[in-house]
Amino acid sequence: MIPKPPAEQIPNASSPRARLDETELREWMGEYQAGRLEAFDRVYAAIAVPLRKYLTALARDAAEAQDLLQEAFLQIHRSRHTYDRDQPLLPWVFAISRHVYLMSLRSARRRPLRGADNLEETELSFAVPPEVDGLADRLELRAAVARVGAERREAMLLHHVWGFSFREVGAIQGVTESAAKLRSSRGMAELRGILKERR
Amino acid sequence: MIDETAPPQLRDRIARDLAPVAPLKKPWLRAALALPLGILLLFAASTVYSLRGDAGRLGWTLTWGLSTIELALGMLLIGMALRDAIPGRVWSPPALLASLGTALAAVFLITLVTWRVSPTRILHESVAYVTSVCFGYPLIAALPVILFAGLLVSRAYPLRPQLAGALYGAGAGLLSDAGWRLFCHYSDPAHVLTAHLGAIVAATLIGALTGRLLRPRS
Numbered sequence: 001m002i003p004k005p006p007a008e009q010i011p012n013a014s015s016p017r018a019r020l021d022e023t024e025l026r027e028w029m030g031e032y033q034a035g036r037l038e039a040f041d042r043v044y045a046a047i048a049v050p051l052r053k054y055l056t057a058l059a060r061d062a063a064e065a066q067d068l069l070q071e072a073f074l075q076i077h078r079s080r081h082t083y084d085r086d087q088p089l090l091p092w093v094f095a096i097s098r099h100v101y102l103m104s105l106r107s108a109r110r111r112p113l114r115g116a117d118n119l120e121e122t123e124l125s126f127a128v129p130p131e132v133d134g135l136a137d138r139l140e141l142r143a144a145v146a147r148v149g150a151e152r153r154e155a156m157l158l159h160h161v162w163g164f165s166f167r168e169v170g171a172i173q174g175v176t177e178s179a180a181k182l183r184s185s186r187g188m189a190e191l192r193g194i195l196k197e198r199r
Numbered sequence: 200m201i202d203e204t205a206p207p208q209l210r211d212r213i214a215r216d217l218a219p220v221a222p223l224k225k226p227w228l229r230a231a232l233a234l235p236l237g238i239l240l241l242f243a244a245s246t247v248y249s250l251r252g253d254a255g256r257l258g259w260t261l262t263w264g265l266s267t268i269e270l271a272l273g274m275l276l277i278g279m280a281l282r283d284a285i286p287g288r289v290w291s292p293p294a295l296l297a298s299l300g301t302a303l304a305a306v307f308l309i310t311l312v313t314w315r316v317s318p319t320r321i322l323h324e325s326v327a328y329v330t331s332v333c334f335g336y337p338l339i340a341a342l343p344v345i346l347f348a349g350l351l352v353s354r355a356y357p358l359r360p361q362l363a364g365a366l367y368g369a370g371a372g373l374l375s376d377a378g379w380r381l382f383c384h385y386s387d388p389a390h391v392l393t394a395h396l397g398a399i400v401a402a403t404l405i406g407a408l409t410g411r412l413l414r415p416r417s
Contacts, residue, residue, distance in 0.1 A: 033220050041205065044203065079356035082286060174359070
């Protein structure tokens with residue numbers, strides 16, 4: 001049985017990755033692998049919100065992101081034996097979730113890109129990259145982020161919003177560290193361009 | 200503070216299937232499980248048939264030495280496939296190109312060095328027969344390795360199953376060729392780069408297909 005951590009140690013799931021306690025996450029994941037349901041609850045509580053935001057950013061549809069989140073957790077459960085406790089948990093989790101999204105995209109042979117209309121405010125209440133903060137209000141920014149090219153947007157959000165290193169972003173996206181860096185910086189440049197254009 | 204709980208339906212599904220699982224060992228340790236097969240292949244052709252006739256001229260380095268390098272490269276590719284099958288540990292395109300390119304370059308280099316020291320050609324009337332033997336036998340010998348590596352990879356969670364399959368297929372092809380070249384004494388690059396390399400390429404394609412067939416399904 002895992003002892004319940006004091007309230008201040010329960011990760012705030014809406015906070016960026018940097019504020020999630022990686023050591024605790026790994027510990028809980030290990031307990032989850034050992035078959036403890038309480039550990040699954042803790043892992044879920046810690047990562048569900050950032051994961052939903054990530055899936056929302058990929059799918060641009062809050063309702064779909066919720067479905068994808070459930071599927072992602074089922075796949076995480078199914079592949080839990082592949083998690084190596086010597087490695088950080090979040091790149092593993094995000095890589096599986098990305099795969100779930102790509103599979104859904106493939107199977108649905110999906111629709112053209114949508115706008116940000118279906119995004120709920122809560123889903124994008126993430127920290128704004130400091131480089132663009134103040135250039136626009138949140139609504140404007142939300143629409144602008146949604147217009148950034150998919151891979152660039154993903155790299156940009158993974159790094160600037162969820163705090164992954166470029167090496168981890170590369171591992172999630174299946175590219176080199178420098179390619180991830182390039183995607184992110186091009187995403188930022190594109191975002192700045194979109195925001196300037198709208199003014 | 201948000202302390203989100205899992206929806207009851209999801210939690211129930213998880214709870215129903217919450218058996219303890221043993222975490223997978225490191226990819227390189229798991230790749231080592233294929234090593235006995237590789238060593239078996241290294242010795243098989245020269246033991247069952249005979250060591251190539253020009254082995255004396257080539258010496259230990261250009262026979263067993265180069266085949267051991269090929270074996271090591273094959274094992275490396277299998278290890279890479281196993282790592283690629285772990286979410287968040289996938290290889291970048293440059294790393295993949297570099298490893299497959301190194302394997303290809305090694306085959307070219309081994310062929311050229313062997314040809315330079317001991318040039319042997321196939322008689323014109325035997326070309327078709329020898330080519331089919333040197334394509335077919337190593338390919339057949341690679342199949343158990345492909346299947347074994349495929350099962351190892353499918354035990355993980357490959358997000359790019361075909362790519363992982365191509366990697367272990369190429370690895371299996373190299374392991375097989377490492378042994379076969381110790382029997383086949385025809386060093387003519389035209390022969391080696393069609394029959395022997397052709398078998399490696401075919402093993403790569405079969406590996407990709409195997410990866411697809413053994414991929415995890417939702």
